[in-house]
Structure formats: C-alpha cells, structure tokens
Amino acid sequence: VREEPINLEQAQEHHRYKYFPETGEERYESFLGVPIIHHKKVLGVIVVQQASNSRRFDEGEEAFLVTVSAQLAGIIAHSEATSAFIGPSLIATKEQDLVFKGVAGSPGVAIGQSIVMFPPADFDSVPERSSSDIDADLKLFDGAIDSVRVDIRRVGERLSSQLRPEEQALFDVYIGMLDDKALAGEVQDKIRAGSCAQTALKHVIKDYASHFEMMSDSYLRERAVDIKDLGRRILSYLQEREVVDQSYPDKTVLVSDELTPTMLGEVPRENLVGLVSIKGSGSSHVAILARAMGIPTVMGLVDVPLTKLDQREMVVDGYNGDILISPSDELKDHYSAVLNEDRELDEDLKSIIDLPCETLDGHRVHAWVNTGLMADVVRSLDHGAEGVGLYRTEVPFMINERFPSEYEQMLYYR
Template sequence: MLSILRSLVQEVNGARDLQEALDVIVSRVQKAMGTEVCSVYLLDPATNRYILMATEGLYRKAVGKVSLGYSEGLVGLVGSREEPINLEDAPAHPRYRYFPETGEERFRSFLGVPIIHHRRVLGVLVVQQRESSRCFDEGEEAFLVTVSAQLAGVIAHSEATGAISGLSLTGEEARDVSFNGVPGAPGVAIGDGVVVYPAADLDVVPEKPAEDIEQELEMFRAAVKAVREDIERVANRLASQLRPEEQALFDVYLRMLGDEALPGEVANQIREGTWAQGALKQVVQQYVRHFEMMDDHYLQERAVDVRDLGRRLLSHLQEGDQRHLEYPARTVLVSEELTPAMLGEVPKGQLVGLVSVKGSSNSHVAILARAMGVPTVMGLVDIPVNQLDGKELVVDGFEGQIFASPSDDLRAFYQAICDEEDELIRGLEALRDQPCETTDGHRVSMLVNTGLMTDVVRSLSHGAEGIGLYRTEVPFMIKDRFPSEQEQRQYYREQLEAFAPNPVTMRTLDVGGDKSLTYFPIQEENPFLGWRGIRVTLDHPEIFLVQVRAMLKASEGLNNLQIMLPMISNISEVEESLHLIYRVYHEVREEGYDIHMPKVGVMVEIPAAVYQIRELADRVDFLSVGSNDLTQYLLAVDRNNPRVAQLYHSYHPAVLQALVRIAQDAHAVGKPVGICGELAGDPGGALLLMAMGFDSLSMNAASLPKVKSVIRSVSREWAMQLLEDVLLLDSPHVIKSCVDLALRNAGFGRYLRPGKSTTVAFAEKALS
C-alpha cells in the first residue's frame, strides 16, 4: 500500500490541472482497492454544494452535473461529520439520496471519507461495491483516509490554480479568490502582480504565454547547442581519466539532447504557445516524474540527470533572454522568497505591495517593508505563485490576506480602506508634538521599534519620544559577513544622533529562531527553543564584546544609549552579560572615550522570566516585555506559521494575566517596565497596557499616531475599568470584541481593523 500511495501522490502531483488530478485519483484508488466505484465530490465554495467532479464506475455523463446540498445525502453526512462513514447497505440508511443519472442504484456497500485541508472540508472521496455482503474492512478504510490526507494539499493547490485562472468548480468565472498568510507589514495595496524568481530554478519559473514563438524557439535551440558543447568539452577533457562505463554517462546526456528526445518535446510545447522557460519546466518535470515512478532503482536515479540537464538548459535560456522585467505603475512584487535586492529593482514610487510564499513577520524583508510603509503578506500556504504574474491583486497587510482577480465591489471596498487610512494619518499629524497623556494626567512614553534609517525618518515625523527597540541584527543581516566594530559604530551612531537626547534602547544581537545570517547558519530541529538571542552571544563573547564596544563608542557625547539583553531565561545569563558589559566599559574609558555607563535592561520574552521579575529587576535598570515572543511561548504557537496562526492571540487571558503580573512585580521593586510588540501598537491593546501600568509603549512608527490619539482621549480610570472587566473573561476573541466595542462607543471605531477576516466583513457589507 505504501508503494501504491507513493506512486499515486507522484502521479497526482504531475497532473496539469485539477480535473486530471481527480481523474488519476479515482482511477488509481479504484484499482488499488479492487472496488467497482471510486468517486470524488468537491465542495464548491460559491454554492456550498458538493459536485461530482470525477468517477470511475458511475456514469461519466453525471460528472459536473450531479450536486448535493451541504448536508444532503451520505456525501453531505460525511462532510458535515468530518469523519469516515462505512456502510454495508447504503440504500437502507435514512440519509441515502438516490441520483438516477449516476447509475449508483446497482451499488450497495459505501465507504466515504472527508478530504480536509487546514480545517476546511474540500470534498468527499467515495468507494462503492455491488455486493451487499461486502463491508470495507479497517485496513481499506485506513488506506482511504491516508489517501485523502495525502492528497488534500494537492487538491487545494490545484483548486486554487484553477480559481486564479478565472474558473470555479462549475466552470463559471471565479472572482475574489483569497489566500491566507501572515501579516508582514500593515496597510492595503491594489496593484498588478510581478513574479520574480531566482536564476536556474525550474520549480519557480512562472507560467506565461509566448509573445514571439519563433524567437522562443530560436533561444531554446541556442541553449541546447550551448549545453551540448559544454558536455562534449567536459567529456573530452576527462576522457583519459574515466573508465568506459563512466564515459558513457556523458553519452546519455547527449542522447537526451537529441532532437527526438527532450528538445523535441519542449519545442512542441513552445509551438503550442508556451514561453521557452515554461515549456522546459513542464517537460523536465514530466520526465522526472516518469523516472521517479519506475521500479528499477537505476532508472529512478536518472531523474537526477534529467533535473540537472533541465537546470543547465534553463541557465543558458536565462542568459540569452535579454528581456527585463517590466514593472507596472502599481507593482505588487511576488516571489517564493523575497530578498531586499528584489525590492531594489523596482523603480522608485512603483512598489505598492509585497507577497512572499516563504518568510515571516520578522524576516529582513518584512522589517524593510514596514520601514518603507509597503503593505506585505508572507507565509502563504498552497498558493500557486507562478500563476500570479500579471494578475490584479489586493494585498491586505492587516489581515494577512491576498485576493486575486478582485471584483469591482471588492476593489471598491479596499480602495475605501486605503482612502480612510490616508485621511486618518493626515488628521493625526497635528498630534506629533503633543505629549501622550490621558485626560486625568497619566503620562506614557511613546517609543518606536527601528532597524533601519528609514524607520528613523518615519518615527521622527510621527512624534516618537525615543527608541524602545533598535534591532541590531539588521546591520548583520544586510552583510555577507560579520560587520566590523567601525561599521557597527557608524550604524549605532546614526540612530543615537537622530534621537538625542531621547533614549535609544539597543538590543544586543538576536539571531536564531526565524532570524538567520547566511554566513553564520544555525541548523536546528526546533530553532525557537534552541540556540538564539543571548545564548548565542554568550557562547561567542567575541561577537558580544565587539558589539558592546561599538555601542559605547557610538554613544560618546550623546549618552542616550540603553542596552537590552534578549531571550533571558536565567539570572546567570544577566550576571555574565553585565560582567562583559562592565569590562568593555572600563576598557573603552581607558582608551580615552568620555562615556557614561548606559542603563542595562532585559527583555521578558520567556515564561520563566515572568516568574523571576523581582530577581531580574534587582540586577538591571529596566525591563521590557517582548510581547510577540512572550505570546508565542505562553501559547506554544509559532506566530509565523500560517497553519496555527489562528491560535496565536495577543488578547489571550493567559497573556494578559502574565502582563499584569510583570507590571506589578516590576513596580513593586521600583523599576520601570516597557513593552515592545504588536500589542503595544494596537489602540485597544495600548489602552490595556497603559491601564496595567506599563511606563512606555514601543511600536512601529505607523501605529504611533493612532495610539497616541486614543490614549489622549480617555482617562486612565476608564481604561482601568475596561481592564478589570476583560480580565474576568476567558476567551481571547470575546476580550477583543469587548475592547473593540468600548473603543467604538468612545468614538474610535475608525481606528479598528476588522477582527474577523476581511472576506467576512466584505460579505456582511455586501449583504447589508
């Protein structure tokens, strides 16, 4: 069964479209299980009905025509219960629904299993048998469940590909096709998708039509000729060093490049209207799948040769293709994995949005996007990225959603959000130089999180009172080596000078987890619980000492530096770090630098630190909560993983209770405590944090005007009553709704983003 399953998955992965994938599934499953019928019913999101999409054993004329309501018949029962149903006599079941056009009255035994992907029921896989005495056994049921689970992702991907191409399951025009990811940078963008991809990677070549078929054929023939010459040259050079059987491998490559072999098939694809790179990708992947499915081990290994040959041809094609990407006036850049260099290629003023399949909200590109104010969505699952080139896209950086082929209504809905945001920001500019103080006189420091000089420019224009978190890893991430002491000193001086005399809190190097350096790779099975933050720099004091020395020298004459230690879980880590900082301080003073000893604080990001606040506070000058990491560690949820993103919630009761305790314990020993993270930049979250007693709130510059406006318009007494009320609740969603309701009642509804998916909000607006 494992061999059959492996072969089935490979064959389905090789299908050109959803219909071919489904036809393969029903054919192979029917044969593997020895049943008379195998059918697939898919749930059409547009009509909420199950449609018979493929069958082996029922009448083919029923495909695409027979449909059932969401809870209708045995198929609907399987889908609504989300579990297998195994019956010896299906017609005797009260939920049995008979469709004469299928011819299924001949079959009595029934086994149906749901096809579920990320909690969403995609459809139902059914096998049927004529004999009433046959009951599908446990092994057969388990096999069908395994097939369903294995193929759910493939079906979801194929379904999405068809939808992006403009067709629904029923063949009607598809609009407003949505995909969920992780918010990378807030905001909304409407523009045209431009897919960018690394060189010589067949998997990411986008699908595009050929603009000039003869030109594409000419480029491909030139690439084949160049690769043949390369292989012949290498073969001749190594002829004296290789045995005849090893020399024969070069002959295999050359035979594959014969006109009747791979090049002939690629040329045929080009003549049918596919550009050369896309045609090469299709043929090579078809060859690879064919070889991988063979039983002979030697022939299976030939798949590697075909893949290598494909890469060589693609490399020559890309060298010979002098056409450059054309960037429309409103470019949404799309890639498997965006890089800062890709952003730099887009002409100034034309980049409006970013979409990256890989990456997280903490990746360098996301940080850069927030600094540039470019709405970004990252970490998308099952998105056919190669299909998005040239498509009109809506990027919702608030919710972490993108929409392809938006309808006029959806486009207007998002354009209204864009216009509201622009108007709101303009209206808040008058608050820039006003203090962040409640109506009853309680003052809160408004700080910003930075990593680049572009952050600083935006922060100063929005009235920031200092930096609550400077991510010092950013200078390390934009280099291909560790930056020198002098280079670091220059980066740090820019930040310190920009905000002097206000405080600038610099976090020591925080790599590991989802933040990696190409020249200092950290490979771990569980990176978030591994070697990261202070653990790395204490194990490499040469990195830590150089960084602290650069910080101290950069602060000369300004003395507004504060140093913060990340990922603290033990008192010993604080003591060891302080020892090294004091050592560097005295060394720098001896070198003649006139500096003051900076304040040193720790980040509270780990549950262990929550229960040691008093002990930590005894040893440092201040504390700062990293609410993003603290939330994910308290809830055991990777916040960058879209598969569990719905479980990550900053308003979770456990998170709020922990934050209350931190503020109380810090103030009990007379130490200031701040917070940096997404919760601080949320107007409702900021109110709760202010009520808890946090002395400073640090956030992205774009969030600062809204938060300041809300805090200046309420009393602390009002906020404390709101906090008292929500701490009695046990659901994060209910808490968020209560806070939003309180803000709306106070006149701040325009500051809120929809707490549910924008798809639902748009649907509700359309219905109203």
Template sequence: MLSTLRNIVQEVNAARDLHEALGIIVSRVQAAMATEVCSVYLLDPSSNRYILMATEGLYQESVGNVSLGYSEGLVGLVGAREEPINLEDAPSHPRYRYFPETGEERFRSFLGVPIIHRRRMLGVLVVQQRESSRCFDEGEEAFLVTVSAQLASVIAHSEATGAISGLSLTGEATKDICFSGVPGAQGVAIGTGVVVYSTADLDVVPEKPTDDIEQELALFRAAVQTVREDIQRVAKRLSSQLRPEELALFDVYLSMLGDQALPGEVATRIHEGIWAQGALKQVVQQYIRHFEVMDDHYLRERAVDIRDLGRRLLSRLQEGEEKTLEYPERTVLVSEEITPAMLGEVPKGHLVGLVSVKGSSNSHVAILARAMGVPTVMGLVDIPVNQLDGKELIVDGFEGQLFASPSPDLRAFYQEICDEEDELFRGLEALRDKPCETTDGHRVALLVNTGLMTDVARSLSHGAEGIGLYRTEVPFMIKDRFPSEQEQREYYREQLEAFAPNPVTMRTLDIGGDKALTYFPIQEENPFLGWRGIRVTLDHPEIFLVQVRAMLKASEGLNNLQIMLPMISNISEVEESLHLIYRVYHEVREEGYQIHMPKVGVMVEVPGVVYQIRELAERVDFLSVGSNDLTQYLLAVDRNNPRVAQLYHSYHPAVLQALVRVAQDAHSVGKPVGICGELAGDPGGAVLLMAMGYDSLSMNAASLPKVKSVIRNVSREWAMQLLDDVLLLDSPHVIKSCVDLALRNAGFGRYLRPARSSTAALAEQSGNS
C-alpha cells in the same frame, strides 16, 4: 501500498488542472483498492454544497450535475463528522440519499473519508462496492485516509488554480477570488502582479501567454542548440576518462534533444500560444510524471535525466530575463519567497505591495516591508503563484488577504480604505514635534526600528525620538563578505549623525534563525534554537571586536551610541560581552579617539531570562524586550511557519504576563526598560505596554504617528484599568477584541482596520468564492 501511494501523489502533483488531478485520483485509487467505484465530491464555497467532481464507476454524465447539501446524505455525514464512515449496507442507513442519474443503486458497500486541508473541509473521497458481503477492512480504510491526507494540499492548490483563472467548481465565472494568509505589513495596495521566481526552477515558472510565437520559438531553438553544444563539449572533454557505456549517457541526452523528441513537443505548445519557459515546464513535467510511475527501476531513473535537461534548457532561456522584466507603475511583487534583493530590483516608487508564499508576519522580509511602508501578505501556502503574473491584485495587509480579479465594488471598497489611510497620515503630521505624553502627564519615548539608511527621512518626519533598534546585520547581508571596520564605521556614522543628539541603540550582529549570510552559512535542523545572535559573535570574537570598534569610533563627537546584546540566555554571556566591550573601549581611547563609554543593554528574548531580570539589570544600563522572539519561544511557534501562524499571537495571556513581570522587575532595581517588537507598533499593544510601565516603545516609522496620537489622547489611569481587565482573560483573540473595542469606544476606530465582517459582507454581495 506505499509504492502505490507514492505514484499517485507524483502523478497528481504533475496534473495541469483540478479536473485532471481528480481524474487521476479516482482511477488510481479504484485500481489500487480493487473496488468498483471511486468518486470525489468537493465542497463548493459559493453554494455550500458537495458537487460530484470525478468518478470511476458511476455514470460520467452525473459528474458536475449531482450535488448534495452540506449535511445531506452519507457524503454530508462524512463532512459533518469529519471522520470516515464505513458501511457494509449503505442503502439501509437512514442518511442514505439515492441519485438515479449516478447508477449507484447497484453498489451497497460504502467507505467515505473527509478531505481536509488546514482545518478547511474540501470534500469527501468515496469508494463503493457491489457485493453486500464486502466490508472495507481497517487496512483499506487506513489507506484511503492516507491518500486523502496526502492529496488534500494538492487539491487545495488545484482548486485555487482554477479559481484564479476565473472559474468556480461549477464552471461559472468568478470575481473577487480571495486567498488568506497572514498579515506581513499593514495597509492596502491595488496593483498589477509581477511574479519573480528562482532561476532554473521549473516548478515556479509562471503560466503566461505569448503574442510573439516566432520570437519564443527562436529563443527556445537557440537554447536547445546551446545546450546541445554544451553536452557535446563535455562529452568530448571526458571521452578519454570514461568507458563507452558511461559516455552513452551523453548520447541519451542528445537524443532527447532531437527535433522529434522533447523540443518538438515544446515547439507544439509554443505554437498554441504559451511562452517558451511555460511550454518547457509543461512538457518536462509530463515526461517526469510518465517516467516516475514506471515499475522498471532503470526507466524511473530517467526522470532525473529529464529534470536535469529541463533545468539546463530553462537556465539558457532565462539568461538576461532579469533585464527584460517589466515593472508596472503599481507593482505587486509576488514570489515563492520574497528576498531583499528582489525588493531592490523594482524601480523606485513602483512597488506598492508584496505577496510571499513563504514566511510569516515576523519574518525578516516582513520587517523590512513594514520599514518601507509596503502592504504585505505572507504565508499563502496554497496560492498558485505562477497564475498571478499580470493579474490585477488587491493586497490587504490588515487582514492578510489577497484578492484576484476584483469586481468594481470590491476595488472601490479598498480604494476608499487607501484614501482614508492617506488622509489619516496627513492629519497626523501636526503631531511630529509634540511629545508622546498622556493626558495625565505620563511620558513615553517613541523610537524607531531600522536597518536601512532610507528609513531615516521617514523616521524623522514622523517624529521619532531616536532609534530603539538598529539592525546591524543589514550591512552584512547586502555584501558578499564581512564588511571591513571602515565600511561598518561609515554605515554606523550615518545613523548616529542623522539622529544626534537622540540615542541610537545598535544591536550587535544578530545572524542565524531566519537571517543568513551567503558567505557564512549556518546549516542547522532547528536554527531558532541553535547558533544565533550573541552565541555566534562570542564564538567568533574577531567579528564582535571589529564591530564594536567600528561603533565606538563612529560615535566620536556625538556620544549618542547605545549597544544592545541579542539572544542573551545567561549571565555569563553578558559578563563576557562586557569584558570585550570594555577592552575595545580602552584600546580605542589609547588610539586617541575622544569617546564616552556607551550604555550597554541586553535584549530580553529568551523565556529563561524573564526570571533573571534583576540579576541582568544589575550588570547593564538598560533592558529592551524583543517581543517577536519572546512570543515565539514562549508559545513554541516558529514565526516563519505559515502552518502554525494562527498560534502566534502577541496578545497571548502568557506573553502579556511575561511583559508585565519584565517591566516590574527592571524598575525594582532602577533600570529603564523598553520594547522593540512589533507589539509596540500596534496602537492597542502600545496602550497596554505604556500601562505596564515601559519607558520606550520602538516600532517601524509608519506606525509611529498612530501610536503617538492614541497615547496623547488617553490617560494612564484609563490604560491601566484596561490592562487590569484584559489580564483576567484567557484567550488572545478575546483580549485583542476587548482592546480594539476599548479603542473604538474612545474614538480611535479610524486607526483600526474595518471589521472583517465588512469585507465578508461585501464579498458575499459580489459573489465572492
């Protein structure tokens, strides 16, 4: 059964569309279970009905024509209960619903299991048998449940692929196709999708038509000829080292490249109007699918050869691809995983939105997107990326939604939001030079998180009072080696000069977790609980000492440097770090540099540190909470995993209680405390943090005007009452709703995203799928 299941999954994964995938499922499951009927009913979101989408054993004319209401019949019962239903005599069950057009009156035994993906009911998988004496046993039920669980994500992806092409389950034209992920950076973007994908990866090659068939044929023939010559060259070089039977492998490769083999099939698909890379992908995946399901071990292994040959051909086709990639004036960049390098490829001023399958709202790229003010949606795990190239897209960075093929009504709705956002920021420009002070005189410093020099102008124009977090790993990430002391010194000097005399808090190198250096790889099974932050730099003092020396020298004559230590988990790490910092300070002074000893602080990110705030505060000058990581560790939620993104919530009662305790304990020993997580950039979060007593709030530059406007128009007394009220609640979603309601009642509704119901109502009105 395990072997059968593996073969079914491999075949379905290689299917070109939903109907082919469902056809494979019903035929393979029917054969594997030796039953007379296997059918798949999918839940159509637009009609909320189960539609018979594929069957092996019932009349084929009923496919697409038979449907049941959400709770109708045995299929509806399986969906409503979300568990298997196993009946020996189905017609005698009170919920049995008979459809004469299916011919199912002949079958009495019934086993149905739900198809569920990420808590969403997709449909029901059913097997039926004629003999009334047969009851499907526990092993068969377990097998069908396993098949359903394994294939749910494939069905979800295939369903989405069909939707993006403009067809619903019933074949009707659709508009306003909505995919839900998690918000990465707030804002709304309307533009054209540009899919960027990893080179030589067949799985992510986008589906694109071509108008120039002859050019695509020429490109493909040139690639085939180059790969053929490469293989012949390697075979000749190794001919004296390998036995004849080993050299025969090269002959296999060359035979596959014959005109009547793989290249002939690819050329046929190019003639059908598919670009060369897409045609190659389709043919290679079809070959792989056929080989992998074979029983013969030798033939199954040939799938590896086909995959390798496909990559070689694709690599040749993609040579120079980056140079020819065109970016429209309003580019929405789409990828399996957005990288900082991809952002740099887009011409200045053309990038309006980002869409990434991998990552979450607190991944490193999302943080960069917020710094750049680019609306972003992350964690769209079921989205058919390769279908989005050239499509008109709407990126809703407030709700974490992506709309494809938008209707005029939906486009107008989001264009109005864009216009309102622009108007709001123009209205807030007058606040730039005004202090962030409540109506009853409580002052809070508003700082920015940054890592890019391009952030400086935006930060200053928005009225930032300094840098609360300068991510020093950015200069390390854009190089192919560790930057020298002089190179680091130049980076740091630019930031210090730009904000002088205001403070610039530089975090020492914080790599590991989701921040990797290509030239210093850290391979760990659980990187967020592993070797990262201060743990790395204390193990490599040569890195730490050079960095601190560059910081201190860069601060000469400015003296606005503050140093912050990341990922502190115990007192000894602070003491060891301080020892090294003091050592460098005295050495630099001896070299003749006229510098002052900078203030040194620690980041509060590890839950254990929450209970040692007083002890830490006695040894350093300030504390700063990294609420992103602190939330991640308190809730045991990987912030980069979209499967659990809904569990990551900054308004969780445990997170708020921890933040209250940190502020109280730091002030009890007379030390200032700030926060540099994303919660500080949320207007409601900023109000709660101000009420807790945080002395400074550090955020991305785009959030600063809104936060300043809200704080300047409320009293601290009002904020403290709101804090007291929400600390009595036990649900993060209820807390967030209460804070939003309080802001709306106070006149700040324009700073909050329109309620989801507004979008939902419009989508429903437009026929959203």
C-alpha cells in the same frame, strides 16, 4: 457537519442512509467516507462501499483513505485556482474578484498591476558536467562572485535613502555570504576535483540550502531562501545570461515564487506599491524590509499558479493576508477608501507622535514594543514607542555563529 471520516458496518441502519435507485447506485452494507479538506473547506468526499460481507473497514484502510484525501486536497485546490483564471469553478463564477489567502507579511493595502519576477537562473537545468579547463572555471567562478557582489552593493545603495543602517545591514549579510570562505571554498574545491563551475555551484548551494531547510527554527529556515537566491545570481553570470531591462508600471505589485531583498531593490521605489511572495513567512528578510519601507506584503500563498498572476490588476491586503485578482469596481472603491483612511490616519498620528500616551481622564499608558531585532526597535521609536515590552532573548543566539557572552547580552538588554 463535523468534517470527519464515517466508518459504518451496517450503513443501512444509519439514520441518514438513503437509497436512490434512479441513480443506478448499488445497494451496499459497509461504508467508509473521508472528507477532502483544504484550508478548513470541504472540497469533496472519498467513498468506498462493500456490497456484501458486512464489516467495518479496518484502521489501515481508513488511514490509507485519509492519506489519499490529504494528497487530493492540494491537487484539487491548485486545479481550482488555475481554472478560476480560465472559466467557472468552485472558487468563482467569472474571472473577477478572485481571492487567495496567504499570510500577512507587512500591513497596509495596495492596488496596482502585478509583475512576476522569475529567478535569474535555474539549478534544475544544470547538467552533471566535468571541467575541461579547471583554471578557466575557477576564473569564471571568481568573476561571477565579483559581479554579484557589485549588483548587491548597487541594490543596497539604491535603497539607502529609505532604510536605516540597521535594516540595510541585511545586504551586508549577503555580501558576507559571498565572502564566506566556506561556501566559495567548497565550490572551488569541487572545481579542482573536476566539476565544471556550474555543476560545482549547484551541489554546494543545494547542500547549504537543505541544511537550513531542515532546521526547526522558522527564522533560520528562511535563510535557505537567501542561499538559493545568491546561488541563482552567481549561476546567471556563470551562464553568461544577457541582462534584460524590465520596465515597471507606475503602481507595481511585485510577485515572485520566493521574493528576496535583491529583487526588492530592482524596482524603483516610486513605482513599488505592494509585494506578493508565493513562499515565505513574516520572519523572512523581505518581510522585515517591507515593514521598514511601509510596503503592504502578502506571503505564503500556496496553490496559486504563479504563471497566471503576471500583468493583472491586483489588490494586496496586508492586513488580512489576502490578494484579490481582477477586482470589480465595487471592491476597488472599497479598498481605495481604506487606502485614503490609512493616509489620513498616518497624517493625524504624525501630529501627536511626541505626546505622551494618556487618556482623557489623566491615566498614563505606556506604549511598548515586542521585538527581537534592532530594526524593529528603531522603527518603533520613530512611531512613538517608549520602551520594550517583550524582548525575544533567543534572537542574539540565532543571528550569531557562537553564543554571545554575558557582557554582550548585557549590552543588548541595555
């Protein structure tokens, strides 16, 4: 019950020892059992025994088995998740009401049909190739940059009616990355050194992304996703990929390995009801936009087979960080009731949004917001917040290329 290794020198003396000769089990003296645990659930146990020469397994042997069990846990969980879609498993007896646990990215509940969006291009498929015409490769790269810049501006304009300037500034961040002389300049330098445009771009994007991924701060680590998304979009133009128009159901749940703001803008807002990102956290740009737009979002869904999620009825529970695949009628009725309650609550709150927070016996309570971004402040003001209760002072340092001056920090606080 304690879910920990058991290492016994004389196993037969243990009060839970039991020998079952009908199973063909051999008698043993030494025993080491290590649980295979995934998300606090015991999936199985690895056991090694020694029939003679009674001894306690040493620390190195125990540590090795613990390491193996940790590796097996992820493999078994992924296998269970995959087999849940094709037949009976430990997770579910039928392909209905399959529940997968993630991280809440934006609150709310959505019921719709999933559409999996894959990256526009894959760097792993780019070979190491030299340039046969350096000037042509430089021209091709510059054209790809211009095309992606146009695409991002188009997406930003499509979302402009739903986002405040502070939130829409995230798209300016993308444009700024494209205009960054360092990133584009490094690609051009590699092309001039003899690499073809695709190969040069691959090396620069992977270098930039790896630097961000190694950072200790979670917000900065998430920027690796933005870098890779931009890189893949540039690569798709370098490869002259033919753009295929995607149709979206009336109630679309957009699913991807790593959702990005530009993916979000490609779905008509009236069709988009929920978001699911296999990777990512609540500090990602997508989570910030999702909260601003009021779209229920779940992120960080490890061990879920992405290819099995396309074109499925799905519930997105942004309160608890769960997704439910092929929900039964009973579950759909439950979440439909939650949806209706949310709508009624929103309507009720709109009628009192300008009233002070005061109890029936006259006690005044201040509604303050915890924040680190101007976008959070603006949204909170719209929902009746009266001030800032906790301000994350590190944010102005994280989002600038230099330390803000004392005067700049004073303006932030004011």
